[in-house]
Amino acid sequence: MKALEEHWSNCLAKRRDQGNLRQLRPVGNRIDFYSNDYLGLSSNSDFPQMLLGIIGKNPRCLTGSTGSRLISGNSQLARDTEGYIASLHQVDAALLFSSGYSANIALFSCVVGRHDTILLDELVHRSVYDGCLISKAKRLKFRHNDTEHLEELLKKSKGKILIAIESLYSMDGDFAPLNAIADLAQKYGAGLIVDEAHALGTFGKGLVHSAQVQNKVLATVVTYGKAMGVQGAAILGSFVLKEYLINFASPFIYSTAMSDIQYESIQAAYQYVDKHTELAIVLQERIRYFRAHQLSKISQDDSPIQAIQFTSTDQLRKAVQELAKTNMQTYAVFSPTVKQGDERLRICLHLFNSNQEIDRLCSIISNYEYR
Ligand SMILES: Cc1ncc(COP(=O)(O)O)c(C=O)c1O
Structure with a gap:
């Protein structure tokens, strides 16, 4: 144990020396x-008052959900909220997660496997990379927003192919050429996955919705902890994708469901942003x-x-x-x-x-x- 702690201390000292030690x-x-x-x-x-009103009507929404969605945690509110989100985004289905990080891990870890390829914009979020690592699929990075480089990689990719992008990039603050990449995905029969963590709320229901390209996108990830002011995330896509995730995505299967206040607050956030x-x-x-x-x-x-x-x-x-x-x-x-x-x-x-x-x-x- 001492050897391990010594190793950690050395890693931390190196970071400190380089001036990039992370600290709370x-x-x-x-x-x-x-x-x-x-x-x-x-x-x-204003918005917290709206949430207080909801809690006042149903204080029980503050308690835990008591289990995974597949056991005791599948409240009516969870199902209604997913239906509500799917209809707002004009997609068939939505599946909720407690964070964008776990939604991306869930999605990328199980939708493709060892013999497949995931093409990642070099600037996609760490949660996407971590999900890909679990999947064991081959990972190839394309230069940021470079559709020519992406097409080069599409031509030589093997197995089922996924493309992972963000619609609004969290580090550079620039937008993906969404239509061009969606067209390339269609041309090469690849599945396009779009992370809209920073676009939801700042650009209505996100850029996939505003460009009306839902039918060219395999899955969209929206998160609620940023412009929407609450917590959680949803994967948007087809009925079969939702059923597949319910069956194969470990972060969904083996984790306690969110409590009802989180579903209530997600619905409230959509209503608030729509009204204002x-x-x-x-x-x-x-x-x-x-x-x-x-x-x-x-x-x-x-x-x-x-x-x-x-x-x-x-x-x-x-x-x-x-x-x-x-x-x-x-x-x-x-x-x-x-x-x-x-x-x-x-x-x-x-x-x-x-x-x-x-x-x-x-x-x-x-x-x-x-x-
Ligand atoms: C692009 C992107 N995707 C996913 C996430 C993770 O979302 P969450 O904070 O809800 O876990 C973030 C958060 O920083 C993000 O910037």
Whole structure:
């Protein structure tokens, strides 16, 4: 045991020396340019009141679900919520999970196997990679958003083929060429899986829904812990996909189902965002205001995630420290979360960020050498 702890200590010391040791820090009362609460549902007072009303009517929704969905945890509310989500997204079926991480593990670990191939955009989320590792399928990365490279790989892929992308990328804040990739998937008979963690809510019911390409997509993963202000995730797709996951996806089978308050809050979040169409409009105004400062070269115009790269990690660290001194909370992303050389400051914009706050943020950043 001592040898193991020594090994861990050495790994941690190496990280500390490289300056990228991960640490849990208390969440302070700072100006928020780092959370995924893009539409402010987690921080406004209105939405929690809506949830309190639900709890008041049915306090039992706060208790645990008592078991896996396949044993005692399959409440009527769970089934109704999945039906509700499927109809809103205009797909046949939805299957709920307690997080986007477990939804991606569930999906990628079991839908293909040893003799198949998964083509991953090099920037897809870690949960997708981890799911692919469990599946034992061959994994090939294509250059970010590069449809020519993807097509090259499609031509030489073996077995059943999956393509994994995000519609709005969490690190670069840019969009996938969704239609072009959906067409390529069709041309080569590959199944397209789209992670919409950051697009749901910020762009209505996500970009698959707004582009109306549900019939060209094998599965879409939507998560509720970001713009929707609650917790959980759903895999959207066909009836047969849902039944297959219920039978073969370990994170679904061997885990206690969510409690009813989570289903209630997911339905409430959809209703709230649907009713308050102004939220996404104000968010876009904030993004436009930020973009006018011309700091991000890699993120796209209407993305709530704006990434800024600096000439060195030293400049990045100094900028973050200066921002923290002025009470602004941003998030610096270092390797191994991104490749060495791709370190960046990740700015999340929210509808509650004022123009003055954005001005202050941008004026500090522009004192450092960004590229
Ligand atoms: C693109 C993407 N997919 C999936 C996840 C995981 O979702 P969750 O936080 O609900 O586990 C995240 C969260 O960071 C994400 O950014």
